[in-house]
Structures are given as structure tokens and as C-alpha cells.
Amino acid sequence: MKYIKKLFCLILISINFNLLLFGKCIANEVKLFYEIYYGPFKIGESEIQIVSLKYTAIVYSVGLAKSIFPFYAEWETWVDEKGYPKKAVIYSKERRKERKRVIYFKKEENKIVYQKLLPNCEEPENIFLEFPIYDELSSFVASFYIDYTIYPRIRLPLFIKKNKEYVKIEFKEKKICEFEKEKKECLYIEVFLPKKSELLERASEVEILLLKDKKVPLELRGKLPIFGSLVGKLKRIEIL
Secondary structure: OOOHHHHHHHHHOOOOOOHHHHOOOOOOOEEEEEEEEEOOEEEEEEEEEEEOOEEEEEEEEOHHHHHHOOEEEEEEEEEOOOOOEEEEEEEEEEOOEEEEEEEEEEHHHOEEEEEEEEOOOOOOEEEEOOOOOEOHHHHHHHOOOOOOOOOOEEEEEEEEOOEEEEEEEEEEEEEEEEEOOEEEEEEEEEEEOOOOOOOOOOOOEEEEEEEOOOOEEEEEEEEEOOOEEEEEEEEEEEEO
């Protein structure tokens, strides 16, 4: 069971370039609904909401998986107009164990204020790192808007476990996918995560099929050594 928590968190993932260089533009504020599968078995659901100044990702176990391993996690990130984080609140609950953290990104001071709130409230800690820098959720959303025809390989700087690490993103090829009974052009990209990732400590990589026209993931596939893969499949898009 120690791997199950990491499997559920795969859906939440996942540079010194200004994000405007990628032509980032949230044309529509959206809410994405995913179903999460391990092999043929549906074990969870996820919701990702993207609005201009805030991103939210929620993931939870369902059905038999919920009976065996009840799990709920919510990651909220408030961002500036360029998509860089200003504040993040991360909460998770597995069975009766709760964890909660708040992180403030103060770019003017090159300072991050990190505080644990649960299971015990601790004193805030000041961490000084070079900006710009993302948290894991804002980097995940940023990957949707990169122009991969110009930047087929790129690195994004992440704040992970009180350090600055990098996620590597590589565009592989274009594919034809199906969504809502229509053929769509997709971009197949691979995301290589730092080993220090809070969400994916044992993950080696995540594969993403990105709908080119809507700029959202159609499918996410996380690979874990030995254990196998977990797949998140987009079921519905709600325009807000």
C-alpha cells in the first residue's frame, strides 16, 4: 500500500525564461474532470481548475480503492499574471492522517516562506532561492502553454522540499487522438521529475497527451519502477 498514495498523486503533478516567452494565454477558464485507472480498474477521480489567478487540483480515491485506502488531496496555488506562484496551500488526508502546508513566494526578496500546519503547527521558515521559480502545480499548468515547435526540450525550476530543482520536459511527436468522438491532434510529451519530488518520490517519468487546440492533457500516464503505470483520462471539460 505504500505505493498507492504516490499513484493517486500522479495526477497532481507535473528555467530562467519568462512565461510570456511561451505565449502563455488562458483563452478559457476551465475545469477538467479525470478518471484514474490502474489497469482496467478505476481507482480514483481528479478535478483540475484553471482560472487566471488561481489553479486548483483535487484527487481522491473511489469505489473499492476508497474502502481499502481512503485518500483525498487538494493543492491550491495562487499565481501572478505570468503564471508564477504567489501562495500555495497543500492538504492531504489518508485514513485519519492529515497533512497541511502553506508556502508564500516573495519574488521581490528572493524568499520563500514555508510553514507546516498539520499534523503539528510549526513556526514559519524563511528559505532564500533565486527566482523565478514554480511550485509543482504551477509548473504542470505552465507545461500546457509551451510552444513545443520552438522549445522541444526545456527545463522548469521547481521549489521542492525546500530546494530548487528542475523538471525536464521533452516533446516527442504529434499523434491523432480521440476526444468526445472526434479525432484531435495531440502532442506527446514526456516529463522527467526530480527525485526529490514531494508528490512522486519514486516516479521516473510522466507521459502526457496534450490536446493541441484546447491546451489541456487528454491523458496522463505515470511510470513507477517495478510497480507499473497509472493512467488519468480526461472525461469532461467545463468552461467557467
